[in-house]
Amino acid sequence: MVDLKGQYSKIKKEVDLAIHEVLDSTAFINGKQVTEFSERLAAYLDINHVIPCANGTDALQIALMGLGLEPGDEVITPSFTFIATTEVVALLRLKPVFAEVDARTFCLDPTQLKKQITKKTKAIVPVHLYGQSAPMKEIMDLAKEYGLKVVEDNAQAIGGDYTFPDGKTQKTGTIGTLGTTSFFPSKNLGAYGDGGAIFTQDPLLADTCKMIANHGGKKRYYHELVGCNSRLDTLQAAVLNVKIALLDDYIDQRRTAADYYDRAFAGHPKINTPFRAPYTKHVFHQYTLILEGADRNKLHEWLASKNIPSMIYYPVPAHRQNMFAAFQSGSQQLEVTDWLTERVISLPMHTELDEEQLNYITKTVLEFLN
Numbered sequence: 158m159v160d161l162k163g164q165y166s167k168i169k170k171e172v173d174l175a176i177h178e179v180l181d182s183t184a185f186i187n188g189k190q191v192t193e194f195s196e197r198l199a200a201y202l203d204i205n206h207v208i209p210c211a212n213g214t215d216a217l218q219i220a221l222m223g224l225g226l227e228p229g230d231e232v233i234t235p236s237f238t239f240i241a242t243t244e245v246v247a248l249l250r251l252k253p254v255f256a257e258v259d260a261r262t263f264c265l266d267p268t269q270l271k272k273q274i275t276k277k278t279k280a281i282v283p284v285h286l287y288g289q290s291a292p293m294k295e296i297m298d299l300a301k302e303y304g305l306k307v308v309e310d311n312a313q314a315i316g317g318d319y320t321f322p323d324g325k326t327q328k329t330g331t332i333g334t335l336g337t338t339s340f341f342p343s344k345n346l347g348a349y350g351d352g353g354a355i356f357t358q359d360p361l362l363a364d365t366c367k368m369i370a371n372h373g374g375k376k377r378y379y380h381e382l383v384g385c386n387s388r389l390d391t392l393q394a395a396v397l398n399v400k401i402a403l404l405d406d407y408i409d410q411r412r413t414a415a416d417y418y419d420r421a422f423a424g425h426p427k428i429n430t431p432f433r434a435p436y437t438k439h440v441f442h443q444y445t446l447i448l449e450g451a452d453r454n455k456l457h458e459w460l461a462s463k464n465i466p467s468m469i470y471y472p473v474p475a476h477r478q479n480m481f482a483a484f485q486s487g488s489q490q491l492e493v494t495d496w497l498t499e500r501v502i503s504l505p506m507h508t509e510l511d512e513e514q515l516n517y518i519t520k521t522v523l524e525f526l527n
């Protein structure tokens with residue numbers, strides 16, 4: 158699905174140098190590269206505060222902790238997402254409420270979202286799934302109307318953007334109260350290990366999240382809040398400092414591969430290629446097809462037999478996970494989510510796909526379907 162080796166071979170010199178600088182300094186924890194990277198990311202996103210942390214799941218947890226919610230408060234998330242988005246809600250003794258997605262965008266459907274808002278709702282966590290922004294204008298309007306906080310799970314869409322009807326464009330993750338991301342190696346901005354970050358324009362929230370990530374304190378051995386220990390390590394920051402300069406090129410390479418796939422599959426009666434919402438730049442963390450009138454699982458096996466990786470993101474939606482049995486969400490009717498779960502398949506998507514590979518992949522997919 159990804160070619161991390163191919164990508165590394167092109168930046169080996171810079172990365173090796175950056176890593177050796179850290180080794181020579183032995184500042185493995187909170188070295189200067191961590192601050193440097195936070196500043197670069199803040200400039201790239203055009204946001205005032207970036208709080209680095211250990212991974213994207215921690216970023217979501219710390220962001221939610223920063224909002225100071227009470228046990229039992231309701232947090233609305235899509236069910237059609239990676240489990241981390243919803244898991245942290247339950248972990249914090251908040252109540253996850255699963256909302257429906259739009260079958261075209263794979264992101265929260267604002268009309269369905271509105272129906273899930275109750276007196277207990279305190280926050281919404283939209284996910285910019287597969288690299289495309291959720292409809293943020295509608296989500297922010299609902300948040301304003303009902304006084305809700307918004308935490309954008311931007312783990313799959315770093316570098317993407319959203320254009321409001323008035324023409325104003327903002328990077329995904331910088332529109333809500335807080336945004337979070339992951340630097341898991343396969344993400345669009347991937348480290349060589351785990352990493353994550355939280356972003357906000359709000360200085361007070363930034364301060365709170367920074368403290369939470371540091372055992373609830375600013376000054377060593379003085380603790381104001383119950384927090385956790387979540388740091389981006391210096392080696393990862395050094396790698397990310399090299400890669401952030403290349404993020405826009407990486408996105409272009411992903412978009413070029415997506416264009417190739419789109420052209421090859423255009424008009425095929427059994428294939429829905431990814432919808433490109435007019436309000437956003439899709440950064441193609443994943444290239445995900447919806448198959449109709451074809452056996453998705455058989456295609457997955459067929460591709461594997463031809464040495465082509467493919468993935469089902471995600472085979473079980475959150476509301477059907479045993480993890481949430483206590484919330485009885487399994488009986489919830491999320492028809493679009495269930496429908497998508499049975500029909501989506503993601504093809505290889507990364508920065509190193511060449512025409513020969515793309516030709517082989519598309520030809521093999523079409524051979525199965527025709």
Ligand SMILES: *Cc1c(COP(=O)(O)O)cnc(C)c1O
Nearest residue numbers: 212213214239241242312339341
């Ligand atoms: C990857 C991912 C996360 C979690 O990131 P980790 O760094 O693996 O903890 C959270 N949400 C979404 C949507 C993701 O894709």
